[in-house]
Amino acid sequence: MRTQVGIVGAGPAGLLLSHLLSLRGIGSVVLEARSRDYVEHRVRAGVLEHGTVRTLTEAGVADRLLRDGMVHTGIELRFGGERHRIAFEKLVPGRAITVYGQQEVVKDLIAARLAAGGEVLFDVSAAAPAGFRPDDKGRPCIEFSHDGRRQTLECDFIAGCDGFHGICRQAIPAAALTLFDREYPFGWLGVLAEVAPSSEELIYASNERGFALHSMRSPQVSRFYLQVAPDEEIERWPDERIWAELRARLETVPGWALATGPVLEKGVTAMRSFVTEPMQFGKLFLAGDAAHIVPPTGAKGLNLAAFDVTVLTAALAAWYSGEGSGLLDSYTATCLRRVWRVQHFSWWMTTLLHSFGDYDAYDRRLQQSYLEYVCSSQAAATSLAENYVGL
Numbered sequence: 001m002r003t004q005v006g007i008v009g010a011g012p013a014g015l016l017l018s019h020l021l022s023l024r025g026i027g028s029v030v031l032e033a034r035s036r037d038y039v040e041h042r043v044r045a046g047v048l049e050h051g052t053v054r055t056l057t058e059a060g061v062a063d064r065l066l067r068d069g070m071v072h073t074g075i076e077l078r079f080g081g082e083r084h085r086i087a088f089e090k091l092v093p094g095r096a097i098t099v100y101g102q103q104e105v106v107k108d109l110i111a112a113r114l115a116a117g118g119e120v121l122f123d124v125s126a127a128a129p130a131g132f133r134p135d136d137k138g139r140p141c142i143e144f145s146h147d148g149r150r151q152t153l154e155c156d157f158i159a160g161c162d163g164f165h166g167i168c169r170q171a172i173p174a175a176a177l178t179l180f181d182r183e184y185p186f187g188w189l190g191v192l193a194e195v196a197p198s199s200e201e202l203i204y205a206s207n208e209r210g211f212a213l214h215s216m217r218s219p220q221v222s223r224f225y226l227q228v229a230p231d232e233e234i235e236r237w238p239d240e241r242i243w244a245e246l247r248a249r250l251e252t253v254p255g256w257a258l259a260t261g262p263v264l265e266k267g268v269t270a271m272r273s274f275v276t277e278p279m280q281f282g283k284l285f286l287a288g289d290a291a292h293i294v295p296p297t298g299a300k301g302l303n304l305a306a307f308d309v310t311v312l313t314a315a316l317a318a319w320y321s322g323e324g325s326g327l328l329d330s331y332t333a334t335c336l337r338r339v340w341r342v343q344h345f346s347w348w349m350t351t352l353l354h355s356f357g358d359y360d361a362y363d364r365r366l367q368q369s370y371l372e373y374v375c376s377s378q379a380a381a382t383s384l385a386e387n388y389v390g391l
Contacts, residue, residue, distance in 0.1 A: 003029045003119075005316065006142045006155035008127055008168050010039050010120055012102060012302050013288030014161030015109035017309035019059055022116055024317040029153055030113070030120040031127055031144055033162075039122075040110065043192055043265060044102035046217055047202075047299035049390030050095040052306045056105070061112045069100035070216065075388065077353075077375060078205040080368065083253050084375035085201075091378070091385040099202075101217050102302050121146055129158045129171045132284040140283045156283070157316065161309070163289040164274065172281040184271040184295060184350065185357055186210070187230040190223070191242055195261025197222045204297075205250050206353040206371065208364070211297075212249035214258075221264070225296075227354055230270040239263045271295040271350070273343055278332040285312055285331060292339050297353060298346035303390060308335050338391065345387040 005021055007014045010032035018028045032039060048056075048069070056062040073089040073096045088096055113120050127144040130136075142153045160168025169177075197216040205212040210227035217223050224246055228237075243260045250258050274293040279286045288305030311334050315327035327334075352370060356363070374380045 001029065001151060001153045003027045003153065003155050004320070005157050005159055006129075006140070006153045007031065007159045007161055008129065008142065009160070009162035009166060009288075009290070010034075010106075010110070010122065011161060011163065011288065011305075012105050012109065013290075013305035013309050014159065015106060015113060015120070016055075016059070016306060017159055017161060017287065017312060018118055018120070019061060019109055019112055019116075020309060020313040021316065022113075022118060023059060024313065024320075026316060026320055028118070028159075029155075030118070031124045031142060031146075031153070032120065032122050033124055033127070034122065036110065036122045039103075040107050041103055043190070043223075045296065045299060045302045046099050046101045046215060046223060047303075048098045048100055048105075049303040050097065051390045052303045053098050055306055055310055056108075061108045064104065064108055065098065065100050068104075068218070069098040070218075072097050072099060072201050074201050076199065076201055076203045077371065078203055078250070078252060079207065079371050081252050083203075083256075086375075086381055086385055086388070088385050088389055091382045092389055095389040097299075097389055099216055105302070127167055129160070129168055129284060132158050132171075132282045134282040136282065158284045159309075159312065160284060160286045160290045161288050161305075164293055166290050168284060169276060169286055169290050172284065176278075176281055178277045180273075180275040180277070182273040182347075183230075184273075184354075185230065186227050186354060187232060187268050187270040188296065189226040189228045189232065189234075189237060189242070189268050190266065191225070191246075191263055192217070192265040193222050193224065193261050193263050194220065195222050195259050196220055198257070198259045203250065204349075204353055205252065206355075206367075207249055207252060208355060209245070209249050211354045212246060213297075214246075214250055222259075222261075228268060230268075232268045234266060234268055237266065242266065269296075273347055275336075275339060275343060277336065279308075279335055280328075280332050285328075287312060291335075292343070294342060294346035295350045296346075297349040298342070298388065300342045300346050304339065304342050307338055311335055341387075341391060
């Protein structure tokens, strides 16, 4: 098999990259270890930045997003028995977020790639990138197994869009990478429930019991998160305990009540911050979670992946049009400027809203003081809004 760009991973990063390249007349093949059904139904992020919506719209894959997505012009911070709205329409006019599940984005991209004749191979195993190092002779390739046969995909470039645990970053010599890593002393218990949202906008709640987030996926389905221990056993959280704890953390303002319903899915995810530098090695380029992880508090993971692949698309298009390798050479530097801004914002939101086990009374008062400052200062609120809707 031959193509111009071999892409490992059929998540939002890999699929969007493949689609954007096709719009520039550049061929690609996407290899995915999981089944199509799995990648189309795994529940992940659901908040799209203003710029991500624009990218998907310009790429022609936003019909369902624009029809079914829930546009929000603010978020609520809830603490100290009070609610405080961060009003995007006043602080960053003309910019908003759209709530639309990551799995829906994936469905839209898969449909678009297949409709355009694109190649997306699912249930691939034992994939191994090769020939991409600066001193390698010949073309890069990806060896893999599919339908019981060992195959080789030859290409000009390899894009590693295969997530934090994928094989592409691991294929780069360890000595060539600098890894920045921080693990947090808590995780998120995520809950998907068949119940209409109790709020028109996302609620970020902070109190001494721990952080809670009220989100949504549709007018009929809500998404909730509870701060728990990173190694918490899901068996310790029957539905009754989940609803009781959500009420305790969210029903802290007079007159507001949480609606409940059947729990469709639940699971615990540990939280971490992670960055790989550089994001490229020879003719192998990393994008999305393969290169960086952010805690989900700032809703940035999918959006950062979308930014990476728009940068990579422009760089590859310039190379194929004969403009040279300048944009490819600067791919890491271009992406990392945004990566580290998003890293800081996500860390800041996390430390602002969560309870830390080693916090004493002094630390908690500092946290409360800054929350009050964000909600009383237009400059501080504007900074939060600007970062949240996307730079």
